[in-house]
Amino acid sequence: xxQASKHAHSEASVKIFxxxxxxxxxxxxxxxxxxxxxxxxxxxxxxxxxxxxxKASLIIxxxxxxxYERRSMALTLMPALVIVVTLMFMLFPDSFRLLQMxxx
Amino acid sequence: MASHEATSAHLHEATLPxxxxxxxxxxxATGSKKLGMWLFIISDAITFSALLMAYSYVxxxxxxxxxxxxxxxxxxxxxVMTFILLTSSVxxxxxxxxxxxxxxxxxxxxxxxxxxxxxxxxAIHATEWVGLIEEGVRLFKNPWGEPLFGAAFFTLTGLxxxxxFVGVCYLGVVAALVKMGKLTSEDIEVSGLYWHFVDLVWxxxxxxxxxxxxKMG
Numbered sequence: 001x002x003q004a005s006k007h008a009h010s011e012a013s014v015k016i017f018x019x020x021x022x023x024x025x026x027x028x029x030x031x032x033x034x035x036x037x038x039x040x041x042x043x044x045x046x047x048x049x050x051x052x053x054x055k056a057s058l059i060i061x062x063x064x065x066x067x068y069e070r071r072s073m074a075l076t077l078m079p080a081l082v083i084v085v086t087l088m089f090m091l092f093p094d095s096f097r098l099l100q101m102x103x104x
Numbered sequence: 105m106a107s108h109e110a111t112s113a114h115l116h117e118a119t120l121p122x123x124x125x126x127x128x129x130x131x132x133a134t135g136s137k138k139l140g141m142w143l144f145i146i147s148d149a150i151t152f153s154a155l156l157m158a159y160s161y162v163x164x165x166x167x168x169x170x171x172x173x174x175x176x177x178x179x180x181x182x183x184v185m186t187f188i189l190l191t192s193s194v195x196x197x198x199x200x201x202x203x204x205x206x207x208x209x210x211x212x213x214x215x216x217x218x219x220x221x222x223x224x225x226x227a228i229h230a231t232e233w234v235g236l237i238e239e240g241v242r243l244f245k246n247p248w249g250e251p252l253f254g255a256a257f258f259t260l261t262g263l264x265x266x267x268x269f270v271g272v273c274y275l276g277v278v279a280a281l282v283k284m285g286k287l288t289s290e291d292i293e294v295s296g297l298y299w300h301f302v303d304l305v306w307x308x309x310x311x312x313x314x315x316x317x318x319k320m321g
Contacts, residue, residue, distance in 0.1 A: 017198075035311075077143075095160075
């Protein structure tokens, strides 16, 4: 009973969903704005990917409800994804090598 | 031997309050369908990551990557599509909520609203594809530069559009079954997980494929 009441208490309300929705839209607006700024590529990538990761976390935490599941579920699922995606970065040195080999 | 079995059975049944585990016989204290959908989502996320990596790889290695997207039609359409997808996620959340506390009719209503969002997304996206194809963009050919631009764009957005379309069909089946009273609220939550994931993927495609290909004035 205690568990159930605690769960109901921590359940996200409609207000929170609309709040999250508003922030997702606002961050999308920031991304569009950034698109028209003349920024250095590296800075641009860091900003855009940073914003995207924030948006993804909001969706996962609130819409996909992961915040309200057992912590062990997030701890099982997310590291696997992060590690695999990180491993994919090992391709990039080859990409830079290819760029050097291209005729200009 | 017997005492060992008794001990392990005891361990399986026990919930360990306060620990990260705490799930007892169901490790994550969640249904198998929901866990199954989560595992599918993780593997699908890796598929999309691989495609985004492939696009980035090709782009880093290319000398003349085209940036053809003007504010109208491409950027404004993609922004509106983002808005539609995010809003359809909210209606999906409302459907899941209605499945827990509301009536069957309201679940169906919210599911239909979500499907309408998905269909609008696909429709706007399709007009954009047609526009690009009319401009001469093909998988391995385009009027502007690096030939692989088309392959990267159509593969990434195409796989995503397929996911949206499959999601609309999935939600249609769910809505029909809800109407017949055949589903539990967990089933609707599981379909919601898929829908939010499709939304989530777009949050990466939008900046990488659209914002980074903006044509500067």
